[in-house]
Amino acid sequence: MVASSERRACTRVGLVVRPRLLREMLVRLIGRHPRLCLVGSVSEPARLERVLTGQAPQCLVVTLDRSGNLDEDLRRVCRRHPGLRLVVLSAQGRLLRTERGRPAREVDTAEALLETLCHAGSDEDHPSINKQEQQR
């Protein structure tokens, strides 16, 4: 019973993060968080299929490309999976934008980032997002 509710509370997170040091540190932090479940981790958006197959993530943490844009592969994935939420880090690592449809807000600690990821998997915490997604 407890295990079942814990499973429900766990947000499935995928990583598409460069550079490697930041990616591996996020893997460690997410991996040991009781409410987060890491389903895959890659450096390049082109390898994203590896993350999306199997246990589909509810949320992707991604870094922008060198020109500061969202990679085209990521845009395509977002169009195909409209329910997938993105947490976008700038090329330098700063969080620029949380989930789709919500205003940009800055997260500057590891704790705040993990909390954001936990909420990204909780429909109750973001009714406005659900509404927007249902309207699509």
Added chain:
Amino acid sequence: MARILIVDEIRLNASVMAAVLEEEEDLEVVGTATTVEEALAHAGACDLVLVSTGLPEGGTTRLIAALREVNPEVSILVVGLAREPHDILHHIEAGASGYVLREDSVEELLRNIRAARRGRALVSPEIAALLMERIAQLAELAAESGIDLSQPPDLTPREREVLELIGEGLTNQQIADRLFIEVGTVKNHVHSILSKLNVGSREEAARYLRALEKKGL
């Protein structure tokens, strides 16, 4: 237990790194900082500083120099992308103990931290080759300038003392006041020092001293 300060212009990066390093039993993160000023406030409380290369306005090299001044015993590891190998040399010459690439693994970061605490540096074969090339260049420059760094100069303890004060930029009068000796005696020492080092000016002598200190002589 190594006490670590993390300096990164992006607070989230520093915070993520701190959270990861705090999991290690032999490491303690004493603080994080995003600016040179913030970092220097913690400088006395740490054994090792991890500094990002991205601090604005040359902040990384400024911080390295300031840390060396405030806490000469501190180990400094620079963390950067190093698009050019010479970026790495630039920071090592500024006083860094080592360089960790952002494309390295967390395990490699931890190995570098532990090595730095033991007074060692882990470098890739590419960086080792660059360092050797730079040493050869410096030796060539020294030879052209008539400076022989292969042997420590035969200075008396008093001459060494005077040379160190020259290195601090003191005048003969100031040196005399500091050591409680006559100015004439200082002049004799300076003459002897220049002659033994085979250099023509106080500035060259000061440079020589810095080179000796870098070699640990």
